[in-house]
Amino acid sequence: MYRIGVIPGDGTGPEVIREGLKVLRAVAEKVGFEFETINYDLGGERYLKTGETLPNQILEEMKKLDSIYLGAIGHPNVKPGILEREILLKIRFKLDQYINLRPVKLYPGVDCPLKDKKPEDIDFVVVRENTEGLYVGVGGFLKKGTPDEIAIQESVNTRRGVERCIRFAFDYCRRRNKKKKLTLCGKTNVLTYAHDLWERTFNEVAKEYPDIETDYAHVDAICMWMVKNPERFDVIVTDNMFGDIITDLGAIIQGGMGIAAGANINPDGTSMFEPIGGSAPKYTGKNVINPLAAISAAQMMLEFLGEAEAAKQIESAIIKITSEKLKSLQAGEMGYSTSEVGDMIVNYIKEQALS
Ligand code: IPM
Ligand code: MG
Numbered sequence: 007m008y009r010i011g012v013i014p015g016d017g018t019g020p021e022v023i024r025e026g027l028k029v030l031r032a033v034a035e036k037v038g039f040e041f042e043t044i045n046y047d048l049g050g051e052r053y054l055k056t057g058e059t060l061p062n063q064i065l066e067e068m069k070k071l072d073s074i075y076l077g078a079i080g081h082p083n084v085k086p087g088i089l090e091r092e093i094l095l096k097i098r099f100k101l102d103q104y105i106n107l108r109p110v111k112l113y114p115g116v117d118c119p120l121k122d123k124k125p126e127d128i129d130f131v132v133v134r135e136n137t138e139g140l141y142v143g144v145g146g147f148l149k150k151g152t153p154d155e156i157a158i159q160e161s162v163n164t165r166r167g168v169e170r171c172i173r174f175a176f177d178y179c180r181r182r183n184k185k186k187k188l189t190l191c192g193k194t195n196v197l198t199y200a201h202d203l204w205e206r207t208f209n210e211v212a213k214e215y216p217d218i219e220t221d222y223a224h225v226d227a228i229c230m231w232m233v234k235n236p237e238r239f240d241v242i243v244t245d246n247m248f249g250d251i252i253t254d255l256g257a258i259i260q261g262g263m264g265i266a267a268g269a270n271i272n273p274d275g276t277s278m279f280e281p282i283g284g285s286a287p288k289y290t291g292k293n294v295i296n297p298l299a300a301i302s303a304a305q306m307m308l309e310f311l312g313e314a315e316a317a318k319q320i321e322s323a324i325i326k327i328t329s330e331k332l333k334s335l336q337a338g339e340m341g342y343s344t345s346e347v348g349d350m351i352v353n354y355i356k357e358q359a360l361s
Pocket of ligand 2: 250
């Protein structure tokens, strides 16, 4: 019996999580596992009503869960940064979810903005460090509000933090067993301290993985290659900030935020799974948002819980829908409502053979 914490969150979060849970229930029944959900009402509404973001007691409870399933965090009436830092980043940091795993996979039938690129060309995974770098919040102001103002925001990179991320990436690349190629994405020509540590650690750890081909590219070049030759990538490992940026680019080449999912992983603790798009206030409550990203996040959650068959069931249903049904992955242009997409996935899962 898995205990899954659910944070529907803000905006369209609750709508997509509802579909994701529907799919989880269907697949659980089909392959035969059980789960219970513990609902956490966190996000902008709670903050506006009570001033609370993430109470410590909830954080402690979360450490005992098997996983967390998150919709979206972000509210138009709350100043940017508060909810992100106090809820989303706090969970990532305090639960030590040191990997942010973001697959970039173009499914058949999905419109790709890259000319002539096919599903076989776009299939890689970004391993983003998730607890360090520019995200730690080390820094401050001097002479704030004056013409002499100074703002400093430090990137923190520890040997331990960098090494565990790189090791995860090598292991993941080996387990994935595709091109068996790991690309380090950095900026060693400018970040001559931080990314020197990354490069040295990468090269040392690489010696333990002779079966994995290694590759290095600067982040700006990575952006270019992701557009020009995405087929050169298998697994990319990078720091927190660069990982944030390149995974939005990744999302758009796989069809957009409607399909992009990510996993915040602590291999020895509680991991959290989320669609990587935001709370989409303009689509909220309209039953038009694409739930496939949240459904993919549920698939990733099952993979990490060890429910491989259930995860496969979800992915093949998604491929069915993208290749045979949806007109577009964009909100409001799918040709179906949010709940109809969820229902179609559920029906395919019921009909499909077990592998
Ligand atoms: C993401 C988001 C977050 C991040 C924001 C909402 C803090 O962009 O998950 O990629 O920067 O990590
Ligand atoms: Mg981002």
